[in-house]
Every structure is written in C-alpha cells, then in structure tokens.
Amino acid sequence: MSRMKVLGPKDYQRMPWKNGQGMTTEIARFPADGFGRFQWRVSIADVVSAGAFSAFTGYDRLIACIEGEGMTLTVDGGPPEAVAREAQPFFFSGDAAVTCDLIGGPTRDFNLIVDRARMGGDMIRLRGGENWAGGADDTIVLVYALRGSVQVHTGDAETRLTEDNTARIDGEAVAVTVGPGAEALISVVTVQDTAEDDGEV
Template identity: 35%
Template sequence: MSIRRVDLANAKHMPWKNGAGSTAELAIAPPGASLDDFAWRISSAKVAGHGSFSSFSGLDRSLAILSGAGLRLHSEASAPLELTTDSQPWAFQGETTVYAELIDGEVTDFNLISRRADWTHDLQSLNISTSHRLAAAEQTTVLMIYCHAGGPLTCQFKGEQQLLSAGQGLLLDEADAKHAITLSTQIPSKVYLAHLQQRASH
C-alpha cells in the first residue's frame, strides 16, 4: 500500500436507508470491498436524527464527533454517555445495542470499524498547536493520520514530507509506520490517529 492519500472531498457518499443521515467512505480494505466483507473501514457520517445504530456482529467500532453539539448515547454496555467534539473517541463492540440522541441538532461523526477476528484498532484525537512527534509504531500494520480542522498539517518522515489540508489524510503501511513522524502546523489543528494491527494468522 505504501503511502495513500484520502480526501473527504472525493469520498463516496451513501445516504442511509432510514433517511436520518449519510456516510462518506474515506477508506476501506481490501479496496472495493462491500459492507459485508471488508476487513476495516474508515468513514464520516452526517447524523440528522435520533436513532439506533446498525448492528455489526463480530466487528469493533470507534466513534468520534467532528462537529455539532454531540450525541447522547444509550447502550446496554455502559451508563448513558455524552460524546462531543471534546471527547476522545468511544470504542465499543459492533453488536452492542446503541440508541443515539442528538444533543442539539445535526452532527458529523468519524467512524473506524474493523473485523475482530483479524484486526485490532485504536483511534485517538490530538490537538496540535505547533508540532507533535509520533514515535515509531512497531506493532501497527496500517497507520492513518487525518487532519479534521486547522492545517495545513505537515507530516515529515523518512526525509520527506506530506502536506494535509482539513478533510485530508494519509494511510501508511507497516514499513512507513515504523518510522518516527513529526506533525507540525502554524494554525492549531485537530488530528485523528488510527492504529490498525492485523492479528497473526493461526
């Protein structure tokens, strides 16, 4: 895979069947996979109404709020949770029954989902005011760096640099993720990092 760029402006948009929102697919593996057979998927969704999450049995999910007042989440797994733009992403199992209420109007969220039998993942948000150094990720198969707001964000590693504007990201393979990366910006930026690790085959 080496280095692959993703761009929200070029993402495939899919309206929900219930009319309560739409999803923009930023990346999916393997490329061209369907919702029934993907290994992992990164997307952003506009949520316009209250409703229950779709069930994804056997998959793990992480959810973050990009814009809007946020979601009030009711699940069987935990006490009610308010997820806002200030929250770290919420990780949960795809088969968990979750009902989401809009706190105050439409929100845009960010989703990472992976097949539990084959992959593990971790999604986190960072607020970068000047620069931030990412240590070499020895146990990462795929690393995603996504600039949500601010920027342009300079990603420097292996003696080269990539520039990301808001709504753009990089997918790095295992070889590139093993190098330290410096993220720098002149405008405070909100960045999402996803580490995906493929489980060893049995």
C-alpha cells in the same frame, strides 16, 4: 520507497447507513472493492436525528464527534455515554444495540470499525501543537486533517495535509505534527490475522 498515500474528497465514497437511517462518507476500507465483509473501515457519518445505529456483528468501533455538540449513546440499555465535540474517542462493540440522542442538533462523527477477529483498532485525537509517533510493520495508520495544517512524516516521505484530506501509511513508522489551531484524527489498525476475507456484512 514510501508506502504513504494521500486521499482527498474525490477519493471518498458517499453511501447510506446499513439501516438506511443516515449517510456515511467512507474514507477508506480494506478490501477496497466494497464487496463482502470488510476487515476495517474509516468513515464520517452525518447524524441528523435521534435513532438506532447500524449493527456490525463481529466488529469493534471507535467514534469521535467532529462537528456539532455531539450526542449521547445508549449501549445495550446501559447509562447514556456522552460523545461530545471535545471528548476523546469512544469505544463500543458493533454487536451491541446502540441508540443515540443529539445533544444540540445535527452532528458529524468520525468512525473506525475493525473486524475484531483479524484487526485491532485505536483512535487518537490531536489538537494544535500536539505530536504523535507510531506505526509498525503490522499497522495501517490513517491521519485525517480535520482542520488546519497537519504534517505527516515517514522514513523517506513528508506531506502537509490540509482540511478533509487523509494520509494512509501501511507498514512503517509515522510521525505527525499538528500546527497551531489545527486538529487531526489518527486511526491505527493493527493486523492480527491475515487469513483471506469471507462472508458478508
């Protein structure tokens, strides 16, 4: 039996940033109940002005621009790092003090956040005509269709994602094919520790 589940906008949750300076659309998280400290989360943030990012102590973060010209991030006072529309995902520590400046107006970004003591994380951007294969017993793979048609295959299931829909696959191999003119963001969460969740964010 397939462990693939398709999520759409009706399943997503809209919420303010931790620091109250923006809004996030949460696509999926674990645990899913929304209480206490999550082990991983995939979301989309609307960034409409320059300012500080929320702190996520103990987490690692990956971020990719999906709409607008993007932004520059200053991490712990270091040199500005461009997170532009065509760039690959950018990694930084949730412990860091991060501020952003918009390159050319409001932007949206796609985010993966993982509790580094329990999970590893990776994010891959695929464009039209590109393929990807991965997934294993200890992974959760989330395939987000940013635009166009995205085919997702597992051992015994197949689905065609359309824009703003997500396939979640737990613990099995996945193959992704991105159609012409399409684009997808793939988040891969690798389980490192299955101890029970505690604490709060």
